[in-house]
Amino acid sequence: MKDETLDMLAEIVRSPGIGLGSLQKKLVLDTGKSETILKKINVLLEEHGYPPIVRKNKRLWVSLDLEELEQLEHSVETEQLYALSRKTRLILMTLIIFTQKYTSLNVLANQLHVSKNTIVNDLALIKEQLVKEDIQVGYSRKTGYYFLGKEIAIRIMLIRQLHLLIDGKAQEKLLVTYTTIELTEIYQEKEKLLKLERLLHTQFSNRQLKLLCLLIPLLRVRCLNYQEISTGEYRAIIQIIAASDYQRITQAMAGANLCNEASKKEKAFLVIQLLSANVIKSRGEKMPQLGEVIDAVIERFERRSVIFFEDRKRLKQMLYQHLGPAIYRIKYGIPYEDHDIEPIIKEYQAVFPMAKQALRPLENYYQIQFTEIETVYVGLIFQSFLTKGYLMEQQQRVRAIVVCENGVSVSNLLYQTLGQCFPMIDFVCNISAREFYENPLVYEDIEVVFSTIYLRTTKKIFVVSPLLTQEDRQRLIRMVNKELYNREQGISVEDILNLVKKEVRLPDEEKLRSRLNEYFNLPKKQEQLVLDSKFHRLLPEERIKVSKRQFSFNEAIQCVAEPLLKSRFIEQAFVDKIIEKYDERFPYFVIAPGVAIPHAGFNDGVNELGFSLLKLDYPVRFSNKLSAKVLLMIAPVDNYLHQTAVQAFYNCMLKEEYRQELFGLQTATEIKQFFLKNIQ
Incomplete structure (x- = not known):
């Protein structure tokens, strides 16, 4: 049974009522493949004493909770140790050749419980894959198969294989079963690495910690087989590492009793691994x-x-x-x-x-x-950092934390995304699983946990993907609304609008509807938000001006702002702020030769998102060396909604032939047609 069976089951457990179409899209499966896997899941559930999957209106449920799922995965992992997929077998074959002194065809076939023909075919594929890494698979009667190439390249190849192994199941058991590494070695390295973290005042991501726990014992075996990095490779490493970093890391390694027996060359290689390691904090x-x-x-x-x-x-x-x-x-x-x-x-x-x-x-x-x-x-x-979640004022707010085992980029994005999805929840902090278990009293008043892994806790927990797609967010919003607030369909903007209209007259109902959808992050209106940020909607023909006058910088800024001022998209304070803050020593408004984007912040007098454009016959001076004939003024309402449109304009203006064509146009209609033709 392949990992995709457990992957699909995990998605159904974590997202009760998930649509079959959504599941197929998320796991990149066609209908036939997904039906085959669903049958395998039911066989698996029956074999382990669980009821089968329930289908209703093309939605899927299973009577398995997260703890039972973890137990089932553990059982399957044990069963699969000797029933390997080809992908896993190729990884293990690489590790065996990397660590063992003698690896003949018979040895590999016996260890991996497959035929010699299978090993021959697998070796051919490994050789093909290693060509791009400048590594060859050699053979001698004395040592069997071995890797031929620079030792550093071979080790980096090993790290790639370990990443693939970590993506699968039971990586520790596989390593212990198919190599000479002992489980106690892996646990000992983990304790040393945890001490190293404390000495360095850092915390590796969970994945990075797993990788290092597996890598260090493998490197130790490699060195015992007289396969150390060369003196030349060692010198290349030392040239890369800053002296202060090298001293700081090696002192911490000594304090943690990590690889004290290793040579200075091997320690240098490990220092590079630690300096490049992905961290949470x-x-x-x-x-x-x-x-x-x-x-x-x-x-x-x-x-x-x-x-x-x-x-x-x-x-x-x-x-x-x-x-x-x-x-x-x-x-x-x-x-x-x-x-x-x-x-x-x-x-x-x-x-x-x-x-x-x-x-x-x-x-x-x-x-x-x-x-x-x-x-x-x-x-x-x-x-x-581009968008901020807004907190809903209410007397009793649910308090939650986010537990993420990934690096700083992914964990911070997840934390911000969840804050935007659930403005009614007070997200307190973003922590790792280790911090969660080590500080139970600190988070005693927390009611809800959003986590990228299953946690043993009595608190309400939602297991989420580290990287939430729009579809993931939609599904999670429905689940949270149902389980925390007993709302089957979430918040209805139309119900809110109907209530408001009974009390007051709405001057612009569509604008309020758009803002409410943005606030509550409702899925069906998300496309409209994207459409509303498109360049052509933001720059209508009536906000395009052409002038044959000669302008000073201040006059040009005032002139391009007039259409936005007239339609009350901005206040005069916005224009004044642009003129006041602009420093010609740093002419960052000029984005391409002859083209500038003057702007201020969204808190400087912006009422509504919009653009205006001024095309001049005589360029206006932005600095001693830079001037512009086209000015696009942007009135941003936040740091996000105008991005797509600005990117489209920027990409267009990077092409010299487009700029020259724009500079020669003489009417607002011509300019509008130019953008309709050249900006999608």
Whole structure:
């Protein structure tokens, strides 16, 4: 039985009444495949004494709670130790070759309980996969199969395999069953790593802790087989590590009795692993220069995306905790823990190009280039600060905490997302599972826990995905409303509107409906929110102006603001703030040659989201070196709703041929047609 059977069962247990279509979409399954898996689940439930899945109106229920699910998974894991999927078998074969002195065809076939032909086919696939990592699988009569290549490359390949192993089930049991590693070794390394955390005033993510607990014993076996890193590789590591970091980590390792027997070369390799490790929390800045560069990254993001971060200090702390390890990962090519993030990338796609642009100062300073996956996780940190949940005033508010076992980028995004989904709940803090178990009295008055893993607790618990898609949020909102507030369908905006209309006359019912849907984050109206933020809706033809006059900077700002002032989208204070705050030494309004986006903050006199545009024949001066012929003024109502439209405008203006065409247009109608043609 494959892991997908347990994965589907877990989704049904965690989301009672989940629709079959939603389940297929979430697990990327077609109808035939999902029906096959559902049959397997019923067989599994029957074998272990549980009732089958109940179907009603294409929705699914199962009479299993979270604790019973955990027990069932444990039983299945034990049964599967000797019935391996090919993916798991390939991982274990790699680990066996990595750690054992002699690995012939017979040895591999016997250990993995498959035929020699199966091993031959598996080896062919492993060889094919390793070509891109510049590693070969060699063979000799004396040692059997072995890896041929640079030792560092072989170890990084091993780390990738361990990440895949952690994604599956019973990783510790598999390692103990199919290698010479003992379970006690893994537990001993965990105790040492927990002590190391305390000495370093940090906390690794749960996944990172698991990885290190498995990696360290494997490396020890590797060294006993005389496969240490070379002197040249050691020197390359030392050049990467800052002297202060090396001293700090090695002192903590000595204090935790971690790898004291290892050579200085092996300790250096482990230092790199610890410096690049994903953390949940870390106290104190160890890289002062990084803090300065992060300031530049934040400023660049603000200018590029036309926003102002209110909680800038906390954002800087989050970025610092994530970027410190990321720099070492990128420099040394160490793989980052991965998630099924494709749905999240699609949902927040507007933020990632802005994150990529913002990271340029950091890339230049450290002479690195952020990979796509590393950029995505930085983008998620920025995303978590773009919108704020608003608290509903009520006398008795449910108090909740969020328990997340992932890194700082994912855990902070989850915390902010849940706050936006449930404005009626008072989210107190975001912690790890270890903190939850170690401090029960601190959270005694907490009523509800939202957690990425199952926890043993008497409190009401909702197990959630670390990365919530829009569909996940919709399902969770229904579940929480039903279980906490006894509401089957959640909050009805139409009922609220009908009550309000009985008491007062509504000047703009559609606008209030939109704001209420935004506030309560209701699923059916989410598409309308996105549509309302599109460029063409925000810049109608009547707010486009063309002028042949010569303007000063102040005059141009006042002129482009007139359509927004006239329609009461902004107050004069907004215009005054732009003029007052603008410093031509830092001409960040100019986003492309001849194009500028003047703006202020959403608290500086904005009544409604909207754009206005001024096209000039004579460019207006923004600094000694920069001027603009096109000014797009943005009136933002928050840090989020205008992002898609700004990104579309920016992408258009990056193309020189588009800019030149726009500069030559002479009427508002021509300009509107230009944007309709060139901006989707």
